[in-house]
Amino acid sequence: MLHRRRHLFSILAVAILLLVACTPQIVTVPVTVPPETVVVTATPTLTPRPTLPGPKSLTVCVVGEPDTLYLYGGSQIGATRHVLEALYDGPIDYRDYIYRPVILQRLPSLDDGDAITRTVSVRTGSTVVNAAGEVVSLAEGMLIRPAGCRTDECAIEFDGKALSMERIEVTFLLREDVTWSDGEPLTADDSVFAFEVASDPATPGQRYLTERTARYYARGDWQTTWVGLPGFIPSDYFLNFFAPLPRHLLEEWSPVSLLRLDATRRSPVGWGPFVVDEWVTGEYIALSRNPYYFRAGDGLPLLDRVVFRFAASGSEMLSYLLSGECDVATHDAEFESLVPTLVEVEKEGLLRMVTTPGDSWEQIDFGITSVSTYRRPDFFGDVRVRQAVARCIDRWAIVDEVLYGHSVVPDSYLPPMHPLYAADDLSYWDYDPVSGRALLEEVGWLDEDGDGVREARDVPGISDGTSFEVTLLVTSDSVASQKISPIVKTNLADCGIRVNVEPIPSWRFNADGPEGLVFGRQFDLAETTRHIEDVPVCENYLSSEIPDKGRWYGSNLSGYSNPDYDAACQAALQALPGTSEYEMYHRQTQAIFSEELPAVPLFIWPRIALVRPYVLGFTLDATSPSELCNIETLDVAVEY
Secondary structure, three states: OOOHHHHOEEEEEEEEEEOOOOOEEEEEEEOOOOOOOOOOOOOOOOOOOOOOOOEEEEEEEOOOOOOOOOOOOOOOOOOHHHHHHOOOOOEEEEEEEEEEOOOOOOOOOOOOOEEEEEEEOOOOOOEOOOOOOOOOEOOOOOOOOOOOOOOOOHHHEEEOEEEEEEEEEEEEEEOOOOOOOOOOEEOOHHHHHHHHHHHHOOOOOHHHHOOEEEEEEOOOOOOEEEEEEOOOOOOOHHHHOOOOHHHHHHHHHHHHHHHOOOOOOOOOOOOOEEEEEEEOOOOOEEEEEEOOOOOOOOOOOOEHHHHHHEEEOOOOOHHHHOOOEEEEEHHHHHHHHHHHHHHHHOOOOOEEEEEEEEEEEEEEEOOOOOOOOOOOOOOOHHHHHHHHHHHHHHHHHHHHHOOOOOOOOOOOOOOOOOOOOOHHHHHOOOOOOHHHHHHHHOOOOOOOOOOOOOOOOOOOOOOOOOOOOEEEEEOOOOOOHHHHHHHHHHHHHEEEOOOOOEEEHHEEEOOOOOOOOOOOOOOOEEEEEEEOOOOOOOOHHHHHOEEOOOOOOOOOOOOOOOOHHHHHHHHHHHHHOOHHHHHHHHHHHHHHHHHHEEEEOOOOOOOOEEEEEOOEOOOOOOOOOOOOOOOOOOOEEOOO
């Protein structure tokens, strides 16, 4: 069995001191941690939570320390996101692949009339968005999309004569019961003030949205309207609301000054469940209840106090949890390498490992159409061969080996829990090496000499006698690849395909072509990591995305090309969310992908967070940037 291989690696014995009824006990937990030993030093305790009525607190371990708590401060630190969830609530949450209004009454949509498309006249000198998505001053010869056109196929060259283009206008309705933490009402004008700050060149961050905004204005106290430039019809139009800033407190300061102001950086006034009490640099940030929280009437937040403690690594966070110095450790510590340790410690009841499929997945890409200079037989041009490979790889064994079962195996480029997942339309290729071998023989790959490796017999385009021997490219600095590649090699050998694993440095693996082997399309098989975006990434397999001269960064590494897939994907990308076309075309692309298999999805990388057993209401979401998006409903058991 594959699991027995773990005994070839070093064994880490984690000695845990438990204080139970004042009698110390030593529990030794044998853990396999290839390829290196991870040492976790801690003095765990099962100290009960307070049983008497009193303030309830929660200590959250985060990696690193926020550099600013200013909403428009441009922070790229993960710890900042977690703290901001406590100071602000929304304005729009993204959970379970669905956007949800928080301080808005509802999300705008074309169906309810909060969003409309309008035809406007443009002429030479008008500011528009051209067919390439760029903001331009309209001039003759520019390629634009006239009214009614949503694809490149119907784009035209501007000839200098006035014509009509489309723009979208979106109205946002705020809740009328939201106040700032100083008690002042939060109004539409605060969102307009935030737009003014975001538009200023001194404010960090990209100005993609502000540059494509024709107007953003308040219509009364609780309503804002966003108007886009002609030619800009974004599919996520319902997100074009600017998170408010308190005009009554900050208007006197310039955008440059706001970046340095303690009132924005270290103790901002927000509208969320908590406010900042204390920030001790290098140690922690302490928060307490916001008495003006708009959900206070519902008894929220359930906690009285939250402390964010800064840690340097996942191992240090684990130590803090075991010693009782933290109650929660957030997912961005990347606990994947500690899974063997965590599984064993969880068995002792010292913590709970919370997992959910995350926002990236691992897959095997086929070299279907390689560059002309990469000369090798066309092993994977026949779809039946790709299907056979999918049948021959035991993907669940990979999940067990790499992640101890804490993942899922998708059959599409979307995870099974995604609302657009085309479950009923997909082709499924469960582990079935007998069927895999039969498919290979059907194509003409036979093992007539009995050496365990198949040879071509009447395979179109391949010389008879050619051995089915291929190379699998992996990154040499990936611990996961060191576990995945032997399983793939063994599984495919069982089906008569010889695989030579070639580890290469990640910088070379991910380099643009033609130098990079993967983006240069110079490979047979390649293990890659892909990311799940807000809009499903069907374009990863478009013919136009094949890396080639002048576009070596294209995402279609396999060189897969199918006109039906291209048409469905382009239609899906042009359709707006919420329409029947949007769902239909995204399902079509998945159906084609699952049948034709330009790649074999292996597993979705999980998100992993840790909590002490008495923490209540803690969940992980595959899409939310922070698992603390529901921090107002977290609680702790008063007895444990």
